Amino acid sequence: MVSFVAGLDWNIFFQPAFDGSGTYLRFLLIGLAWTILLSVTAWILAFVIGSIVGVLRTFPGRLLPGLGAVYVELFRNVPLLVQLFLWYFVLPEIIPGLGTWFKQALNPLLQQFVSGVLCLGFFTAARVAEQVRSGINSLGRGQRGAGLALGLNLPQVYQLILLPVAYRIIIPPLTSEFLNIIKNSAVASTIGLAELSRQAQQLGEFTAHWYESFIAVTLLYGIINVTVMIVSQFVERVTRLPGYLGGRK
Amino acid sequence: MYQFDWSSIPGALPYLWQGMLRTLQITGVAVVVGIVLGTLIAVARLSKSSILSNLAALYVSGFRSVPLVMVLLWFYLLVPQIISSLFGQPGLDIRLLSAFVAFALFEASYYAEIIRAGIQSVSSGQVSAGLALGMTSGQTMRLIVLPQAFRRMIPLLLTQAIILFQDTSLVYVIGLAEFFGVAYNTGNRDGTLVELLLFAGIVYFVICFAASMIVRSLQKKLVS
Numbered sequence: 001m002v003s004f005v006a007g008l009d010w011n012i013f014f015q016p017a018f019d020g021s022g023t024y025l026r027f028l029l030i031g032l033a034w035t036i037l038l039s040v041t042a043w044i045l046a047f048v049i050g051s052i053v054g055v056l057r058t059f060p061g062r063l064l065p066g067l068g069a070v071y072v073e074l075f076r077n078v079p080l081l082v083q084l085f086l087w088y089f090v091l092p093e094i095i096p097g098l099g100t101w102f103k104q105a106l107n108p109l110l111q112q113f114v115s116g117v118l119c120l121g122f123f124t125a126a127r128v129a130e131q132v133r134s135g136i137n138s139l140g141r142g143q144r145g146a147g148l149a150l151g152l153n154l155p156q157v158y159q160l161i162l163l164p165v166a167y168r169i170i171i172p173p174l175t176s177e178f179l180n181i182i183k184n185s186a187v188a189s190t191i192g193l194a195e196l197s198r199q200a201q202q203l204g205e206f207t208a209h210w211y212e213s214f215i216a217v218t219l220l221y222g223i224i225n226v227t228v229m230i231v232s233q234f235v236e237r238v239t240r241l242p243g244y245l246g247g248r249k
Numbered sequence: 250m251y252q253f254d255w256s257s258i259p260g261a262l263p264y265l266w267q268g269m270l271r272t273l274q275i276t277g278v279a280v281v282v283g284i285v286l287g288t289l290i291a292v293a294r295l296s297k298s299s300i301l302s303n304l305a306a307l308y309v310s311g312f313r314s315v316p317l318v319m320v321l322l323w324f325y326l327l328v329p330q331i332i333s334s335l336f337g338q339p340g341l342d343i344r345l346l347s348a349f350v351a352f353a354l355f356e357a358s359y360y361a362e363i364i365r366a367g368i369q370s371v372s373s374g375q376v377s378a379g380l381a382l383g384m385t386s387g388q389t390m391r392l393i394v395l396p397q398a399f400r401r402m403i404p405l406l407l408t409q410a411i412i413l414f415q416d417t418s419l420v421y422v423i424g425l426a427e428f429f430g431v432a433y434n435t436g437n438r439d440g441t442l443v444e445l446l447l448f449a450g451i452v453y454f455v456i457c458f459a460a461s462m463i464v465r466s467l468q469k470k471l472v473s
Contacts, residue, residue: 077457079415082450090443094251186316197318210326225314
């Protein structure tokens with residue numbers, strides 16, 4: 001164990017990277033930047049779609065909640081890797097016009113990034129939708145009825161009464177979905193996007209310093225995790241609802 | 250319009266079936282080892298000894314903060330080295346063994362959290378009653394708390410197994426061909442990647458959707 005630790009060569013991070021982008025430290029930080037950019041962009045998409053689908057599932061009637069349920073089941077029951085390959089390899093082939101444009105007009109890096117964002121966004125939206133739905137349902141039917149009785153229409157009831165409270169209740173599960181999207185973004189390494197775990201593999205392949213590379217990247221993922229948790233604890237404290245234990249139901 | 254060509258699927262079905270068996274094999278090993286190890290970790294996490302409970306917490310949060318892709322790559326790096334230093338060079342399938350170890354240890358951290366919540370959902374009066382009857386705390390845990398906790402946890406444990414079944418497709422990153430890997434390789438070889446990927450997606454959907462329906466009806470039965 002001791003000899004193993006002594007055998008690690010950390011100077012590798014100050015040597016020039018094989019692709020001429022600078023040192024290997026910079027090489028890993030580029031990966032970190034892609035991981036964060038991919039996760040945050042996909043998260044915004046997931047939040048918007050997830051909110052719409054989640055709200056649909058709480059609407060009266062059968063058609064709209066049914067559509068929401070189909071969305072959730074579809075994206076929850078196909079593995080993330082398969083979804084990514086469908087976005088990246090299959091959709092550009094089978095969609096006429098748009099697919100050809102995607103393959104010809106965008107450079108490879110942008111193709112990888114767009115596929116990654118769409119995949120992670122639509123995948124995570126199904127989970128966000130379930131959280132939004134359970135947040136709204138936890139409020140009780142009285143709130144909706146009271147809003148309607150006061151003369152608000154349904155969109156107003158959602159916008160002014162249900163959603164502001166529901167979002168505050170579901171901040172903790174949304175935080176863990178955000179942590180999941182960061183971890184899931186590692187799957188984008190399979191289509192060649194130069195995010196953190198892709199860079200770790202490249203570094204290992206070109207320098208044979210696998211352990212140094214994996215240790216550094218694992219620590220970076222740990223640091224991202226801790227940072228997100230500290231920020232979310234702050235957000236939770238600020239938005240905590242009076243009357244709810246720790247803001248969580 | 251895209252011309253679909255499904256012709257390479259019928260001939261590939263035996264290989265796809267072999268791949269599916271491998272997928273189920275990895276899932277099965279990870280579920281069994283994961284639940285056993287997860288139970289031990291959950292009990293350690295709740296133990297009075299602060300060393301044990303901190304170690305268990307470290308295990309759980311360590312595995313849960315790293316992407317599964319990295320965990321698989323880590324064990325594909327570590328397992329061959331450990332095996333060769335212990336046994337020399339045996340004729341084992343090193344990729345499969347790495348996948349078994351990675352999934353079992355990784356899933357244990359997820360199962361541990363489910364099981365811990367299950368144990369905590371058993372009311373403390375049950376523990377007091379067990380101790381009052383003269384049982385040791387180990388006996389109380391084994392004979393009174395765990396059976397009730399597991400009964401409540403069955404739907405969650407099964408849902409986690411469905412997620413795990415989907416996640417096994419990620420062994421693609423260490424070049425192991427389970428169901429998804431076979432589908433991808435076949436499509437790549439025959440120039441029918443579009444059809445094979447769609448086929449794989451449909452198969453996963455049908456299996457996982459059916460399984461989650463069964464879990465849901467089971468959940469209703471357990472609640473009533």
